[in-house]
Amino acid sequence: AAGVIQSPRHLIKEKRETATLKCYPIPRHDTVYWYQQGPGQDPQFLISFYEKMQSDKGSIPDRFSAQQFSDYHSELNMSSLELGDSALYFCASSLGAPGTGLYEQYFGPGTRLTVT
Amino acid sequence: GEDVEQSLFLSVREGDSSVINCTYTDSSSTYLYWYKQEPGAGLQLLTYIFSNMDMKQDQRLTVLLNKKDKHLSLRIADTQTGDSAIYFCAAKTDKLIFGTGTRLQVFP
16 A cells, blocks of 8 residues: 655755755645654654645744645755754655544654754 | 653563553543554554543554543553564644653563
């Protein structure tokens, strides 16, 4: 079965550079979530999109932005990168509007971002 | 906001049962989930329970929910070395809030 695809899988950037992470949800899934997992930490919710509109916002820094496109894929744009942005970034997808009952979030393999 | 707590480590012998515990604070959480994360890998949804259920069994996995105490547990029967991973519980209100994760180590 198709899963959530994230690219790239690994990314190395220097401080103050920008990075773009991409997420391709499971076909027919209309909701995308982004999470940040620091070393030894639990995943922290960043932002979500439902039907190309931002549906919820968590602890996402102002330096980050994201959007969901017409084909439902999503991109997380990160600017002025800092050392503390080094983490594993997960994308998850689900079917149906967040908050409307059970939604099983299926996670991608993650993008490991290293900022040097 | 919601706060989800777990113990950090659990070590069991192969073949024994493992019980991973989780507490949460928001009584309006509608669904509670267990995710498994193997080293360097993504999060795999193992099972979930709806807040009006007390128990759910799925093969070797048993989820118990004490809604009054806001306590959730995951029991893994006949634990195998392949079960070694970090287990996250997550509570859903309008978004998923993850616990701190429990590292399960299974030794022969």
